[in-house]
Amino acid sequence: MAETPPEHDDSDPWLPEVQPDSYGISAELVRKVAKALAAGKERKVHRLVIDLHEADLADLLEHLDRDDRPRLIEFLGNDFDLEVLTHLDSSLREELIEAMEPRQLADSLSDMDSDDAVDIFEDLDEDAQREVLEALPRADRLVLEESLSFPEDSAGRIMQRELLAVPSSWTVGQTIDYMRAAKDLPDDFYDLYIVDPKHQPIGFVPLSRAMRTKRPVPLTDIMTDDMKVVPIEMDQEEVAYLFRQYGLVSAPVVDPGGRLVGVVTVDDVVHIIDEEAEEDLLKLAGVKETDLYSAVLDTTRSRFSWLLINLFTAVAASIVIAVFEETIERVVALAVLMPIVASMGGNAGTQTLTVAVRALAMRDLSAGNAWRFVGKEVLVGLANGLMFAVLAGALAWLWFDAPMIGVIIGAAMVINLVVAALSGALVPLGLEKLGVDPAVASSVLLTTVTDVIGFFAFLGLATVFLL
Amino acid sequence: MAETPPEHDDSDPWLPEVQPDSYGISAELVRKVAKALAAGKERKVHRLVIDLHEADLADLLEHLDRDDRPRLIEFLGNDFDLEVLTHLDSSLREELIEAMEPRQLADSLSDMDSDDAVDIFEDLDEDAQREVLEALPRADRLVLEESLSFPEDSAGRIMQRELLAVPSSWTVGQTIDYMRAAKDLPDDFYDLYIVDPKHQPIGFVPLSRAMRTKRPVPLTDIMTDDMKVVPIEMDQEEVAYLFRQYGLVSAPVVDPGGRLVGVVTVDDVVHIIDEEAEEDLLKLAGVKETDLYSAVLDTTRSRFSWLLINLFTAVAASIVIAVFEETIERVVALAVLMPIVASMGGNAGTQTLTVAVRALAMRDLSAGNAWRFVGKEVLVGLANGLMFAVLAGALAWLWFDAPMIGVIIGAAMVINLVVAALSGALVPLGLEKLGVDPAVASSVLLTTVTDVIGFFAFLGLATVFLL
Numbered sequence: 007m008a009e010t011p012p013e014h015d016d017s018d019p020w021l022p023e024v025q026p027d028s029y030g031i032s033a034e035l036v037r038k039v040a041k042a043l044a045a046g047k048e049r050k051v052h053r054l055v056i057d058l059h060e061a062d063l064a065d066l067l068e069h070l071d072r073d074d075r076p077r078l079i080e081f082l083g084n085d086f087d088l089e090v091l092t093h094l095d096s097s098l099r100e101e102l103i104e105a106m107e108p109r110q111l112a113d114s115l116s117d118m119d120s121d122d123a124v125d126i127f128e129d130l131d132e133d134a135q136r137e138v139l140e141a142l143p144r145a146d147r148l149v150l151e152e153s154l155s156f157p158e159d160s161a162g163r164i165m166q167r168e169l170l171a172v173p174s175s176w177t178v179g180q181t182i183d184y185m186r187a188a189k190d191l192p193d194d195f196y197d198l199y200i201v202d203p204k205h206q207p208i209g210f211v212p213l214s215r216a217m218r219t220k221r222p223v224p225l226t227d228i229m230t231d232d233m234k235v236v237p238i239e240m241d242q243e244e245v246a247y248l249f250r251q252y253g254l255v256s257a258p259v260v261d262p263g264g265r266l267v268g269v270v271t272v273d274d275v276v277h278i279i280d281e282e283a284e285e286d287l288l289k290l291a292g293v294k295e296t297d298l299y300s301a302v303l304d305t306t307r308s309r310f311s312w313l314l315i316n317l318f319t320a321v322a323a324s325i326v327i328a329v330f331e332e333t334i335e336r337v338v339a340l341a342v343l344m345p346i347v348a349s350m351g352g353n354a355g356t357q358t359l360t361v362a363v364r365a366l367a368m369r370d371l372s373a374g375n376a377w378r379f380v381g382k383e384v385l386v387g388l389a390n391g392l393m394f395a396v397l398a399g400a401l402a403w404l405w406f407d408a409p410m411i412g413v414i415i416g417a418a419m420v421i422n423l424v425v426a427a428l429s430g431a432l433v434p435l436g437l438e439k440l441g442v443d444p445a446v447a448s449s450v451l452l453t454t455v456t457d458v459i460g461f462f463a464f465l466g467l468a469t470v471f472l473l
Numbered sequence: 474m475a476e477t478p479p480e481h482d483d484s485d486p487w488l489p490e491v492q493p494d495s496y497g498i499s500a501e502l503v504r505k506v507a508k509a510l511a512a513g514k515e516r517k518v519h520r521l522v523i524d525l526h527e528a529d530l531a532d533l534l535e536h537l538d539r540d541d542r543p544r545l546i547e548f549l550g551n552d553f554d555l556e557v558l559t560h561l562d563s564s565l566r567e568e569l570i571e572a573m574e575p576r577q578l579a580d581s582l583s584d585m586d587s588d589d590a591v592d593i594f595e596d597l598d599e600d601a602q603r604e605v606l607e608a609l610p611r612a613d614r615l616v617l618e619e620s621l622s623f624p625e626d627s628a629g630r631i632m633q634r635e636l637l638a639v640p641s642s643w644t645v646g647q648t649i650d651y652m653r654a655a656k657d658l659p660d661d662f663y664d665l666y667i668v669d670p671k672h673q674p675i676g677f678v679p680l681s682r683a684m685r686t687k688r689p690v691p692l693t694d695i696m697t698d699d700m701k702v703v704p705i706e707m708d709q710e711e712v713a714y715l716f717r718q719y720g721l722v723s724a725p726v727v728d729p730g731g732r733l734v735g736v737v738t739v740d741d742v743v744h745i746i747d748e749e750a751e752e753d754l755l756k757l758a759g760v761k762e763t764d765l766y767s768a769v770l771d772t773t774r775s776r777f778s779w780l781l782i783n784l785f786t787a788v789a790a791s792i793v794i795a796v797f798e799e800t801i802e803r804v805v806a807l808a809v810l811m812p813i814v815a816s817m818g819g820n821a822g823t824q825t826l827t828v829a830v831r832a833l834a835m836r837d838l839s840a841g842n843a844w845r846f847v848g849k850e851v852l853v854g855l856a857n858g859l860m861f862a863v864l865a866g867a868l869a870w871l872w873f874d875a876p877m878i879g880v881i882i883g884a885a886m887v888i889n890l891v892v893a894a895l896s897g898a899l900v901p902l903g904l905e906k907l908g909v910d911p912a913v914a915s916s917v918l919l920t921t922v923t924d925v926i927g928f929f930a931f932l933g934l935a936t937v938f939l940l
Contacts, residue, residue, distance in 0.1 A: 020911045029701065029711075029715055030714070030718060030836060033839055042923060065836075068842075072705055075627070110791070167774065185684050192681075194679050194682075196663055212661050213681055214680055215661070217649060217683070218658065248496055251497060251526075252526060253528075255663065255740070263628040271741050272740075276717055276720075276746065279750075281718065283751075283754070284831055286754060287830075292820065293828055296837075298838065302856065303856075306852075306853045308855065309821070313820060313861060316817060317861060317864060320817060321868065323812055323813075324813055327812070331806075333800075334639075334808050335802070336803045338801055338802045339798075341798075342795045343791060344792070344793055345928075346787040346789055346790075348789070349787040349920075349924075350780060350784060350787060351784060352758065353779070354780055356759075357779070357780075360754060360757070360760055361733065361755070361758075364754055365763070365765050368747070369497060369532075370562075370765055372536070374503035374536045375503075378538070382769055385748060385769045386769055386776065389769065390777055394780060394784060397784060398784065401788065428504070
């Protein structure tokens, strides 16, 4: 926390304030650092940021202008701890790493816990990876190469190799003595693992339990053997589920032979949970990943493809309208009212869809209760469809003084809201079944359906009953 | 894990499968339990579920039909551990608790850690709360009443009162001896806190560090004094930020006098992170909270209000169209094309909006970089606007063989995509500034803007240049 009262209030009244007593960095600090960087005041910059936690320094870098970022790192020199990189948004991280010497990177990676080192290393491009590997000591190189042999987003990538495993014959006292003597223990850990002679984990003891047990007690007397073991190939999403479901702080990782090779800790899992939640949210809107720090060109390109798909679906809806061109020409009120039916369908369907996507991600929805969900959603769609049929029908009747238009919009509303509920539920369930991430394509498929059905039902009924 | 091969394959090929080797409950188990419940086979039910983890038993309850749930609990009798309730979705929890005896509830609450007890108690209705309080032992009642005096969603509600605090004069050895003798320590904990004579925390020692230090070393020699302290009134969202930002597993909670009164642990924070992510996702779609387990009527009612607001905004768009009724009557192609402009604006704006809402929630967006974000989004909107102007323009030209319509739709597209970017960025920033949750109202405000501007720009330009 580097918090000082503002010299003068130049904050923008329109933008969110940062509470001065909150943790994290303040807008004031960002401004001060930017000013000092611009003025080339190296010592002032140093004084402002030197006490910041790495995560806060990463935030500061993210909030600075593109050109100020390398300058800040340059000003900090050897005081810049590369662990800051693990807290950075990945697009920024790449940008900053590219500016660094492979030798310097290699030195820092050697000092880190293995999971942090992998985290940074896997973001490098191939050339940089080769150069860094060559500069690394042999032992570190082998560890890194092995970690990278596991699939991306698997437990093998996020685990930490440093852990405390002890033989099943030990007592609490022996363990404590070993811990006092050992040099290569991880910085922080929460459980100790009991392994058999094949190095397969047979149980664990939370440190708090070990510490309150008398020295002569054998570890096997106090260990928990109902252990949630993570296979090294397990997807990180599955790992997150495990931690969330069973309230774990750490879990042992085993290789295909069942041998204990690493440990996943809850701080990594919190990041995964954040990432997965973010992905679902962004994908539903057609954004691939946080592009807050990407350049304009990259952002434009990555969003273009989604908008292009949407152009096709919008054209599909237009084709439906074109079929009824003649009807619209004769009753132009239909052109005025038709977006209402489509829009209500889209919104009602999105409600169902979002509940389904989230429930699938949280595993609250599965084969066991899927049909019950679909049935319920259709009933909700029907109920709201009937209510909005009355509302929209009355409105249309009064507006255009034509009761028949009211009846037609009402009927179209019921049809579209039921179809919306049905597709809002079935589209994500179907995509999940096909092995496609339901968050990615659901919303575009859904709105295509609700637009097409909305326009078709409304204009079709009008053609039959009005002309 | 209760996993057995299916007797015959009656799984629905259309629905997602549950991998047999994954953790959690299987669809197969749900079916078996439901069948045994229906057949009244109490002992079979017992055998199927007795080894389940509480979190899995909660999932099983969620997946069963409404009527089967109380029956399962009844069948389990005294083997039903009330901690299962803490893992249940809140709407289900209320339903099940209502069916229980206050006396039975009170007994279970007494046995729980204080945070779990509060979690369950705060969901009871007032009558039930009073009855349970009367049935509780005096000490437990006081603790519960005090916890409830803190604001909902504050650190005071989620903290656990059981913790390990030791005086600053102690050595590692004294601490270990104390731990071995003490009876009222929490089940699991990760840090021990050093307090001064006023019981204010002055530092902490991770258990792993304490365990590897020799007995005569004073705790103050190994303690970390850069502690992230949580004021008891701190909002849980802020607490989650703290844990995420600094990778914490536990944090001390202090009262306004700075005295150590509790501890928040990471397992509670994981739930909060999930909840907050879920809220943002659902609110953007106009769903108040997970309604997966709510009755049809409750769901219909809670979604109705959002759809009603959407009806008003759809009518607003219709009014804009009505202004140009005469233009549409003369060039009916406009009615065919107009949804394209509105829909592209809505989608592009939603991309910006979603990035903004997420970045605000994660505190990546604040006064320090807000204007940079707005500027970038407008540029992205302009760039994509120009590209889709060409695409949609060419399409319209070819379709209706009228170059002027192509020019008009292109111009409207640029205008609407820039406006969409601007509102997609400013609406959530503005709402945040006003103290309104940006996730709640953003998307409805945004699509109103993009619909109105989309129709107005397209039809307005057509009126000026075509007629």
